[in-house]
Amino acid sequence: MDGDPRPRSSSARRLKDISHLYLSQRSSARLQSPAPARRCLRVGIAGDGHGGLHSEVCANLAVQFARLRVRTVVFDLDPRLPNVGFRLRLDPQAYLAHVLPASGPPRVERALLGIRVVVGMPPSAIANLPAAVQEEVDAAACVLVCMDPQTNRQQLERITPPADWTPAPTTMTRAASSHSPMFEAWMATAAARRATGRPAAPPFGTPRLLDAAIAVGAANATAGDAIAARIQPTPVHRLVWGSGAAHAVGSTPWAQVPEHESAAVLGQPVSSLDPEHPAARTYENLAQALLAGLGRGGGGSHV
Amino acid sequence: MSDLDGYLEDVRDLACAPLLRILCEQVQRLEPEPQSEIGAFGVRFRFDERVVCELSVFGALFIARVGPDQAVDYRVRDVATAAVALDHIVRVHAALRAAPAAHA
Numbered sequence: 001m002d003g004d005p006r007p008r009s010s011s012a013r014r015l016k017d018i019s020h021l022y023l024s025q026r027s028s029a030r031l032q033s034p035a036p037a038r039r040c041l042r043v044g045i046a047g048d049g050h051g052g053l054h055s056e057v058c059a060n061l062a063v064q065f066a067r068l069r070v071r072t073v074v075f076d077l078d079p080r081l082p083n084v085g086f087r088l089r090l091d092p093q094a095y096l097a098h099v100l101p102a103s104g105p106p107r108v109e110r111a112l113l114g115i116r117v118v119v120g121m122p123p124s125a126i127a128n129l130p131a132a133v134q135e136e137v138d139a140a141a142c143v144l145v146c147m148d149p150q151t152n153r154q155q156l157e158r159i160t161p162p163a164d165w166t167p168a169p170t171t172m173t174r175a176a177s178s179h180s181p182m183f184e185a186w187m188a189t190a191a192a193r194r195a196t197g198r199p200a201a202p203p204f205g206t207p208r209l210l211d212a213a214i215a216v217g218a219a220n221a222t223a224g225d226a227i228a229a230r231i232q233p234t235p236v237h238r239l240v241w242g243s244g245a246a247h248a249v250g251s252t253p254w255a256q257v258p259e260h261e262s263a264a265v266l267g268q269p270v271s272s273l274d275p276e277h278p279a280a281r282t283y284e285n286l287a288q289a290l291l292a293g294l295g296r297g298g299g300g301s302h303v
Numbered sequence: 304m305s306d307l308d309g310y311l312e313d314v315r316d317l318a319c320a321p322l323l324r325i326l327c328e329q330v331q332r333l334e335p336e337p338q339s340e341i342g343a344f345g346v347r348f349r350f351d352e353r354v355v356c357e358l359s360v361f362g363a364l365f366i367a368r369v370g371p372d373q374a375v376d377y378r379v380r381d382v383a384t385a386a387v388a389l390d391h392i393v394r395v396h397a398a399l400r401a402a403p404a405a406h407a
Contacts, residue, residue, distance in 0.1 A: 052334060080332050081393050092386035099325055100382050264397030 064287035087263035
């Protein structure tokens with residue numbers, strides 16, 4: 001059976017035959033970049049001080065990362081209750097370790113879906129992380145930091161040392177070195193999009209403590225700016241909760257989470273209780289977007 | 304000094320005072336903040352006109368009665384019981400917050 005009467009031309013050009021028109025002249029073997037070193041996704045989540053929404057978002061993102069089989073460690077720097085450990089169903093003595101007397105040094109506890117939560121860590125303990133906690137951080141594929149309003153760059157430096165942020169060369173960077181007209185057109189398009197209000201990327205090669213930060217509940221852009229000023233040059237994304245989206249002013253929020261019941265009421269985060277809930281789907285998309293921003297797919301590491 | 308601080312200062316010599324202070328501080332930091340009330344019963348925290356918990360001191364221990372009906376009580380003399388009581392208080396507060404009172 002031959003449905004296509006046209007003869008197949010042996011000289012038909014395939015993509016690899018014409019790629020030299022817009023990429024460099026190097027052979028395909030040389031275009032293969034070395035495998036990038038294993039990297040850990042580091043995300044900070046801050047709130048505007050109302051109702052602990054940021055710890056709710058942090059708990060849901062942790063669940064979504066666990067469902068994507070990403071080994072996740074959660075640092076809860078906000079001592080206010082209900083904290084992330086509470087929402088992830090830790091035992092009371094574990095998630096209250098930072099306030100109860102004689103709770104011992106900071107340690108890692110396994111919560112819902114095996115998520116690792118660092119408990120018992122008052123701000124004074126940040127300077128010296130116990131070896132066991134440091135090992136967990138080193139082995140993690142994702143570190144979530146639930147920040148309190150006073151969390152600053154110095155505290156984050158002790159938890160997540162600045163990464164030597166030198167991304168592996170991408171197709172775009174290789175194309176840039178070729179000075180092709182097509183690449184110039186791409187760049188012009190990207191610049192036009194950035195001018196429409198998208199968050200500006202940090203200067204290329206700038207070391208940063210977190211890969212991204214999320215400002216939760218910030219209905220106006222200035223609240224997000226305050227967080228950004230403390231932890232620059234980390235890019236800060238605004239996430240608006242529920243009906244707050246209707247009152248958002250300034251630039252368009254990065255994400256809008258449909259209003260849902262708190263884990264404090266449900267007994268666990270909505271992402272684990274009802275994965276098909278619109279809010280859970282939103283959290284899932286956010287987790288995937290954060291992983292994609294690091295250049296990794298969802299099927300990454302182990303839990 | 305608030306009424307609550309004055310009360311905690313009055314009972315500071317009792318054996319249960321450190322745990323009582325921790326519980327009160329954590330309940331006060333809940334958002335939205337419950338209103339505290341001092342009386343012969345001890346300390347009572349209310350949210351939206353409904354009782355979150357009531358803490359009554361009895362020397363070496365204090366009793367935490369939790370919930371709008373104060374149906375569950377914990378005899379707190381150690382850290383483990385204090386943790387369970389505080390856990391219950393946080394859950395009750397969250398439930399009250401999620402279900403606003405029907406005001407006449």
